[in-house]
Amino acid sequence: MVIIEKQIEHVTFGFTQEEIEKEAQRLYSKIGHLGWTLNDCLDIAPLTLRINKLKKKRGVHILAHSYQTPDIIFGVADNVGDSLGLSKKATEVKENTILFCGVEFMAETAKILNPEKTVLVPKRGIGCTLADSITREDVRKLKEKYPGAPVVCYVNTTAEVKAEADVCCTSANARKIVEKLDSDTIIFVPDYNMGVNLAKITGKRIITYNGHCRTHDRITKEKLKLLKKNKETLVFSHFECKPEIIELSDLVGGTGDMHRFSKSSKTSKEVLFVTEQGFIDRMKVEYPHLKFLDSNMICPMMKQSNLINILDCLENPKRENIIEIEEEIRKRAFNAVNNMLKY
Ligand code: 13P
Numbered sequence: 001m002v003i004i005e006k007q008i009e010h011v012t013f014g015f016t017q018e019e020i021e022k023e024a025q026r027l028y029s030k031i032g033h034l035g036w037t038l039n040d041c042l043d044i045a046p047l048t049l050r051i052n053k054l055k056k057k058r059g060v061h062i063l064a065h066s067y068q069t070p071d072i073i074f075g076v077a078d079n080v081g082d083s084l085g086l087s088k089k090a091t092e093v094k095e096n097t098i099l100f101c102g103v104e105f106m107a108e109t110a111k112i113l114n115p116e117k118t119v120l121v122p123k124r125g126i127g128c129t130l131a132d133s134i135t136r137e138d139v140r141k142l143k144e145k146y147p148g149a150p151v152v153c154y155v156n157t158t159a160e161v162k163a164e165a166d167v168c169c170t171s172a173n174a175r176k177i178v179e180k181l182d183s184d185t186i187i188f189v190p191d192y193n194m195g196v197n198l199a200k201i202t203g204k205r206i207i208t209y210n211g212h213c214r215t216h217d218r219i220t221k222e223k224l225k226l227l228k229k230n231k232e233t234l235v236f237s238h239f240e241c242k243p244e245i246i247e248l249s250d251l252v253g254g255t256g257d258m259h260r261f262s263k264s265s266k267t268s269k270e271v272l273f274v275t276e277q278g279f280i281d282r283m284k285v286e287y288p289h290l291k292f293l294d295s296n297m298i299c300p301m302m303k304q305s306n307l308i309n310i311l312d313c314l315e316n317p318k319r320e321n322i323i324e325i326e327e328e329i330r331k332r333a334f335n336a337v338n339n340m341l342k343y
Contacts, residue, residue: 011046012046013046013047013049013050015045015046015049015050019049020042020045020046020049021042021045023041023045023046023048023049024038024041024042024045025038025041027041027044027045027048027071027074027075028041030070030074030285031070031071031074031075031285033284033285033288034070034281034284034285036070036071044071044075044307047075047307047308047311048071048075048076048307050311051075051076051307051310051311051314052076054311054314054315055076055078055099055314058097058314059095059096059097060095060097060098060099060120060314061078061079061093061094061095061097061098061099062076062077062078062079062098062099062101062310063077063078063079063080063081063086063089063090063093063098063099063100063101063102063110064076064077064079064080064100064101064102064305065080065081065082065083065086065101065102065103065106065302066080066081066082066255066259066276066278066279066282067102067255067276067278067279067299067302068080068101068102068278068302068303068305069278069303069305069306070278070281070282070285071306071307072101072305072306072307072310073278073281073282074285075307076307076310077101080282081256081259082170082171082172082254082255082256082259083106083109083155083156083170083171083172083254083256084155084170084172084173084254084256084340085172085256086100086102086106086109086110087106087109087110087113087155087170087337087340087341088341090109090110090113090114091113091114091341093114093117096117096118097117097118097119097120098110098114098117098118098119098120099120099121099122099310099313099314100119100120100121100323101121101122101305101310102126102302102305103126103127103128103131103156103299103301103302104121104124104125104126104127104128104131104323105128105131105155105156105157105158106155107119107120107121107323108158108159108323108325109155109162109337110323111159111323111324111325111330112159112162112325112330112333112334112337113334113337113338115325115327115330118322119322119323120313120317120321120322120323121305121313121321121323122304122305122306122309122310122312122313122321123304123305123309123313124320124321126301126302126304126305127301128156128213128301129211129212129213129214130154130156130157130190130191130211130212130213130240131156131157131158131161131190133190133209133210133211133212134157134161134189134190134209134211135160135161136160136161136163136164138161138189138190138209139151139153139161139164139165139187139189140164142187142189142207142209143164143187146185146187146207148183149183149185149186149187149207150166150167150181150183150186150187151164151165151166151167151186151187151189152165152166152167152168152169152174152177152178152181152186152187152188152189153165153167153168153169153188153189153190153336154168154169154170154171154174154188154189154190154191154194155168155169155170155337155340156190156191156213157189157190159325159329159330159333160329160333161189161190162332162333162336162337163329163330163332163333163336164332165189165336166336166339167181167336167339167340168336168337168339168340169340169343170254170256170340171194171238171239171240171253171254171255171256171257172253172254172256172257173340173343174194174198174239175198175201175202176343177340177343178198178202178204178206179202179204180343183204184204184205185204185205185207186204186205186206186207187207188206188207188208188209189208189209189211190209190210190211191209191211191212191213191240192208192209192210192211192212193212193213193216193217193239193240193241193242193243194239194240195207195208195209196208196243197239197243197246197252200243200246212240213240213299214299215240215276215297215298215299216238216240216241216274216275216297217240217241217242218297219237219241219242219245219274219295219297220242220245221244221245221248224245224248224274227272227274227293227294227295227296228272228293229270229293230270232269232270233269233270233271233272233293234250234251234267234269234270234271234272235248235249235250235251235272235274236249236250236251236252236253236257236258236261236271236272236273236274237249237251237252237273237274237275238252238253238254238255238258238273238274238275239252239253239254241274245274249274255273255275255279258273258275258279258283259283262283262286262287262290263287265290266289267290268291269291270291270292270293271290271291271292271293272292272293272295273292273295274295274297275295275297276295276297276298276299276302277294277295277296277297277298278299278302278303280292280293280294280295
């Protein structure tokens with residue numbers, strides 16, 4: 001009997017049945033739209049209650065990218081957004097600690113901007129095929145080959161690579177930054193598709209690099225046709241998609257642009273966001289009056305954070321959960337990221 005009670009107490013973290021049911025109802029009112037049952041919500045309610053209690057007690061602010069799972073987005077995140085929005089938010093957080101649910105370069109960006117804060121990740125080594133495709137030596141070689149050309153570096157890069165750049169960008173401001181730079185030749189790293197897309201849109205000479213987002217790069221014309229279902233569907237593609245996909249799209253941008261679209265649109269057409277499914281799930285919950293089609297595009301790295309490793313990191317943060325950047329590199333990377341925030 002004592003053992004069973006202890007087990008139940010462990011699962012409930014000491015919350016009462018009433019507290020758990022109330023929390024489950026809160027979760028269900030959001031993620032029920034996505035097919036989560038009330039029982040699913042009852043299962044995770046003790047975890048979200050515990051995380052929300054601990055984060056307040058420990059002064060931790062949770063930032064989550066829109067590609068995270070709905071239990072994180074609607075259960076425990078303090079702010080949800082795109083790369084640009086979260087970078088800006090990181091500079092406004094009052095708490096001394098940020099727990100970043102996303103991929104590692106995003107947490108690094110938060111640290112670059114907030115050296116005095118502790119930045120935690122629920123799990124170490126959550127990479128990104130773009131960030132992992134390029135080193136600082138690769139950027140140096142390009143600079144040697146094209147002297148004088150400014151380097152625009154996509155935010156999906158490590159701090160070391162950002163330190164080599166003049167300005168950073170995200171998919172939400174890449175076009176603006178490339179257009180504003182006082183140079184007709186620009187080195188753009190590492191996303192090849194985005195570089196080609198930018199060259200087409202801006203008419204500038206873009207020196208590209210051979211990096212790809214494995215999630216967005218996989219979409220082909222044939223797949224798009226299947227996802228689109230009918231001719232009238234409005235297609236809004238992420239800037240990381242291949243140029244042939246962009247050509248077939250009505251709109252192009254980052255998830256921040258897609259979010260602004262959902263916020264203001266009253267369209268009765270079906271909307272297909274050609275991006276990671278997590279973002280589409282978020283939109284379905286927040287804008288139930290719009291008809292979103294699924295992309296079923298999954299970034300396996302973005303799905304590595306979960307309520308268990310978030311709780312573990314809050315309860316017992318280990319060295320590996322803490323993002324550290326060498327100060328000399330951080331300062332140089334700061335210039336590029338800070339330049340980006342001016343746009
Ligand atoms: P956003 O800038 O749209 O948030 O893109 C994030 C990302 O990493 C896409 O692969």
